[in-house]
Every structure is written in C-alpha cells, then in structure tokens.
Amino acid sequence: MNLFQRLLFRRLCNEVSVDGGEGGGGAPAQAPTPAKQEVPANGDTPAPAGTEPSKANDASSTKQEDTDKKPVSTAPEKYEFTAGKGQELDKEAIAAFEPVARELGLSNEQAQKIVDVYGSTIMPQIAKQQEAAWQKQVTEWAETVKADKELGSVESIGNAQKAMDQFGTPELKQYLNDSGLGNHPELFRIFSRIGKAMSEDGFVSGSSENARSAADVLFGDSK
Incomplete structure (x- = not known):
C-alpha cells in the first residue's frame, strides 16, 4: 500500500468513526426530512412554522376595532322638545322616550325629528283608528236596540x-x-x-x- 492509499484509507476511517459511532459500523447518518406543509386551497404560500400570528393579539386587535367602531354618544344632559303647530307634547310618552333616546346616543335634533313624526303622523293615525272603532261600536249599539x-x-x-x-x-x-x-x-x-x-x-x-x-x-x- 503506497502513501496515497494510506492517506485515503485514514480519511475514510475518520469519517465513518464520526458519523457511525465507534467501530465505524453504523450507516451514514441522513439529514432529517423537513415536515411537509399543506398548501391552502386559495394558493397562498403558508407562513413558516412558528411565525403564525398570536390569537391573543388577534383578540386584542378585534376588541380595539369594535371599540373604535362604537358610535360616540351625542345625547345632551337634558332633552328639550317642542310641539308642532296645533299639537301638544304627551308628557308620559316623552318620559318614556327620553331614556331610549339617551341609550341610542341621539342628539337633541335627532330625537326632535322622532317627536315630530310621532306628533304629526303616528298620533293622528292612532286617533283616526280609535274614532273608526268607536263609530263602529255606536252603530252596533243602535242595531242592538232596534233588534x-x-x-x-x-x-x-x-x-x-x-x-x-x-x-x-x-x-x-x-x-x-x-x-x-x-x-x-x-x-x-x-x-x-x-x-x-x-x-x-x-x-x-x-x-x-x-x-x-x-x-x-x-x-x-x-x-
């Protein structure tokens, strides 16, 4: 065995000893196969393992967004309503409406619009229905007397x-x-x-x- 062959043999022995343990009887070690990542159906490249966003951060962000979206209340300390022409404010109805308007954060102007619609449209319609019901009752009484x-x-x-x-x-x-x-x-x-x-x-x-x-x-x- 010449000098070149000896050097080559020694080099091979050292590599086998390091990779295969004592005696050099072990098979050469193989590098671990990286875990296969599933590709999303939409074709987006998945984020590397360990880089997913924290759920706690997501919840905090969502909560902050909800807070930002919440409307700012413009309700006054006390509502001041005025009755339309030829109308009178229903004190009991106003007392029941004010807490609702305040809960919704309505400004005095917004709440006044609802009061105006109630007085000019809703109340006359209710009165008309009550009048029709009463006339029907009076007619039925007259028919009962005749019969x-x-x-x-x-x-x-x-x-x-x-x-x-x-x-x-x-x-x-x-x-x-x-x-x-x-x-x-x-x-x-x-x-x-x-x-x-x-x-x-x-x-x-x-x-x-x-x-x-x-x-x-x-x-x-x-x-």
Missing part, C-alpha cells in the same frame, strides 16, 4: 224620550248625541223604564199631594 223586542218598540222609544225630556238637561242631550252613548242599550233601557214608570204612576212635574217625586220614580220608594 231587541222590548227596546225597539214604539212604546219603549216614546218612554225613553219622555224621561229624557223630563230629567235630561240640554247639555246631557247634546253629550249623548255627540258621543253616541245615547245608543247604548243599557242606558236606553233605563230611560225607557223611567218613562214607563212615570206614565203608570201618574208622575207630574208640578206640586201635588198624589204626585210622586222624581227620586221615587228614578230610585223607588225609600219607605
């Missing part, structure tokens, strides 16, 4: 008119006509019975020993 054999008779109507003429004031007659309560079956019934009692008992409006008082006719003899 009743006792109340709808000519005699019963005459008796009710007699009682009204005797005891009813002009103001009461006007109110019953305007409100429609004069058509209420039970109110009509009591006036009819009063008129009938007046006819049967010989009631007279002047003074007389045999005449019964108005209280006796209306409420019965207290004796």
